[in-house]
Amino acid sequence: MAKKLLALLMALVMMLGIMAGCASDEKAEDPDSSATSSSASTEKKEETKKEETKKEETKKEEPKKEETKTEEKKEEVKEESPYPGINLDSMWPVVEEGRNVEIDVGTRYSKAYEDWWTYKHFEEMSGIKINLNPIHQDAISEQKNLMLASGDLPDLMHYFGFSNADVVNYGDIQGMLLDMTPYINETLMPNFMAACKERPDVLVAMTTPSGTIYTLPRISSAANPAYMSMSYWNYEALAKMGLEVPKTIDEAIAALYQFQADDPYGVGAANMPIGGSAKHWGGITERFLLNAYGFVAGNKGLDLLDGEVVYSAAEENYAAYLEMMNQFYTDGILHPDYYTLDSAALKPLVEGGETSLLVGAPPYVLMQQGWDKFEAITPLTSAQNKTQQYGVGFTTMLGNWVVNAETEYAAEIMRLSDYTFTYEFAAYVTYGPKESDDATYGMFEKGWVMDDNYQLHYGDLDGKVAWNEAYPNMTTSLGANPSVGIEGNYRVAEGYTTFAICWYLQTGEWVKVPYDLTNGDDHYRYTSIKNVGKYATPSLPTGAFYFDEETSVRISDISALIGTYTATEEAKFITGTRPLSEIPTFQQELEDLGVEELVGYYAEAYENYTETYEEYLKNMGMG
Template sequence: MQSLKRLTSVMLVGAMTAGLLSACGGDKEGQTSSGNDTNKEAVEPAVKTEGFPIVENPIKLTFFAGKAPSAPANWNDLPVWKEYAKMTNIEVDFQLTPTESLAEKRNLVLSGGDYPDAFHTARLSPVDVMNYGSQGIFIPLNDLIDKYAPNFKKLLEQYPEIKKGLTMPDGNIYSFPTFYDPEFKSVIIGQKLWYNKSFLEQLGMKEPETTDEFYEYLKAVKTLNPKYIPYAASNYGSLLDEVKGAWGLGNRGNAHRMDIDPKTKELRYIPASPEYKEVLEYMNKMYKEGLFVDNLLTIKGPEVNALMDEGIVGASVTNSPHAISGVSIEHFVGAPVLKGPHGDQVFSRARPALIDLGAFVITDKNKHPEATVRWIDYFYSEEGSKLFFMGIKDLSYVEKPDGTLEYTEEYKKEPSKYVSFAGGFYPALLTAKTYKGGESTPESMEAAAKAEPYWPEEVWPAFTFTQEELNRYTPLHTDINKYVDEMTAKFITGDTPFSEWDKYIQTIEKMGLKEYKEIYSAAYERFKNNG
């Protein structure tokens, strides 16, 4: 059990994309025989393979669910879930756990054996999914998806990368993910680099398109007014991820610290590369010259938003500034993908569309796995996505004559009265048509369009590891990356001089970089061959 607790504490970020699909219709009914050996003795009511209700005789299910601070306190009373219960004849009891205690409570429930029918929005990592799936606690879904998940099955066929990312080393799929429409680049990107357009106009400068021009712009902002802050964000990580592509790093997206070395065509650990040193030297130059907000390492997002709202910030990497609640930030325009000193220009912050691998799992306690798969499958159709994100037509949203959707005034006043998706990590398909957050505004869509020409040729989701691999991978991954984080901050702030770079590389190698890369390589080869 100690080993299990240690392994389940590892969090690996996953993600990939999704497309606009229609909901399935029709009235065909199919008698089911459970695809899960654990439930063979259970009496499963007739489950429709298409259409609603899913079952003629009502059933009840209990879901463990994670509740983000921005999400409603009680999902069971929300119109979206009451409506879906009527449609399906399936009543779900959402048992909510706040995200701040989610991992601890979730692991206690699982290790104690008194767990529910399914875990919804519970932030399960790929390691968690593999661990509990291999133990039989989470049931395999391969056959169930084939028979009872027409919408999700269609996505698997349309986007092979989903299946590659979801398939565990034992060949099974144990979870339904968060999946973003691959065409909806704005939401896949998330945070973006923004320039203060009014400052550019005052300075008579065009939008910086190279790392040198970006540096010169920040220097110029500082000359406009002593109170102005050239660059402000919460910590340095988002800007580091933005500019590393100008040195050709992150050519497989931002879910890993590994990519492919274009010279050797082999895996490259980015923080141990010569190019990474140049990126840190660039960041250090800006830090030393006072081009970053003074408390860069400690300032929080809302404080940054307040500074931007004051009109004193020249640039920031943040979510859509014009759509941040509680402020009215103006004059910001999305930045182009920066070109570096050697001609490199890669959008290194690209994320996979398979955003959260472990958004929904079904446990071996579930007596109705077929009906549960049908229940969750609806949210991977356009109609289901519309219900999940927009709520009830004419109550929380209206549909305009041109087919576009818009939230009602009642929804805008208090969205938590209608839907539960706030906070992310949900099992659903998200599209530009059915999601109306800040990422869907014209400004964000225009900003994302600037990144598309420089999108990596392939964006990796999280990889999966065997139990044997995890025994070594987990401590190596934790220790090496902790050291890299510490040293990255010290190089940027100047607490460690770059004369110590060789010592830094030697330390990483002594910590087991070679073995770490070998394990990673095995996982990468397995990922390539999935499907």
């Protein structure tokens, strides 16, 4: 009898354990979160969070009484200043003298530092004490999920990589993130407001469907080819073969075959007309070729075709691309190891610039010699597409400056955030302070100075042009994550290079610093602007789309499945493992896997985005 009772008790305990362990499904839209979300339900998280909140409330009883008194005082002062205790007359300091403001900041890093210049700069200038908790980038996903699950968030989460789905979930639904909307105004954040006036698309992208803002952006240059990955023609080889730069897909095909036949550099078996691989920069040469068939960004997945959102691999135009690539593979235009060569393996094959007519990635990155033979492509047309266009991506980074909803210093943090939208931050976060600012904080000898040739020099490098791993004046070595604010290339679209910001800070004038064509980096950016600039076309701004949790999960499931399937089947078609006659069958398979549903979600989001953007422009008098 006792044994039976014991067995029954154990069975009951096991059942309870199963029920506890098998609660509602975790929303695993982020694959990296699967390790931490496999056994915790959303409801459990909320319950845990509520328990934690209750515990914290109990602990904070006494401070709360003080807060109440402080709030009463604040209300009295409020009539005088909308943000009492905050200096609104100038950028620095942020908090008025005599105040003790201390915030916890979590940030991602890839390299350990003894000191973090950027946060020291924030601390020294703002008057806010910063308790920094650096988290290595390989642990950021787990740590972020644990913090969100436990409710133990720092005041400021910098470079945590919140996706739009995270923002909707933890902001709109769970209320864990600060709604920044009340703080985004001319009084508290004039620099950010000025940037928004120049770039209204950024404000539209930051705003969730519920009309709230939970993250501040990193604003790069308006879509500009100078900072995009693309492909490059060997102009010297074209001249040797007596060919003009191809403008149509047929001309491009002819040029590639002629390069193979003529072997203008006499490299013999090393001749590989397309110096690229599927693994190299995500198959950048494929994107260039697919673009010829009307797909704006040349993506095999979601893209724009004739102004409509499509899944490229499911479209008729894609079949023409597959047939062309299959022919390339069969005839040796593509390397036989096209699908297995990675960037490291590809590099020795193209070194010297004499083995290939078309390469991907900035040429000087791919080859130490011969990069100057190459210039950026010109977009191609085809029988299916008569428009020369080249998709430029969504250049605003979101989700890397997020504030805890329960922070005591929301206004102070937002005021500090405004500094990141100044030109000074854009330069300092990358290059450090200029010499005259004397803001080294004992970490290095002197800041930078620009000479009349617009070259940066640092005081303790004996006047040499800067950039040295041993020297702390570079982005990651400064301990800064330039994932918020204005990026250095902010005015590239207007013709100003990154260094122009430094010249502006030093002299007060904007100068269009000329590109040095003997420098590989300048060379490729210059040719990109020259050859592609006028064809730059906005591509599908998926980074600005917001979906609710359920839709996010569904999108994630379909995308993962279809994306993998498309990649593998494309490889089969191109290598001939699967006959081209089965392309319609493949496209039907994509439909069965849910491609229409996926396109439907994005088409609706794109329509909403476009409407919101146009309405915003109208309200701003810019429409």
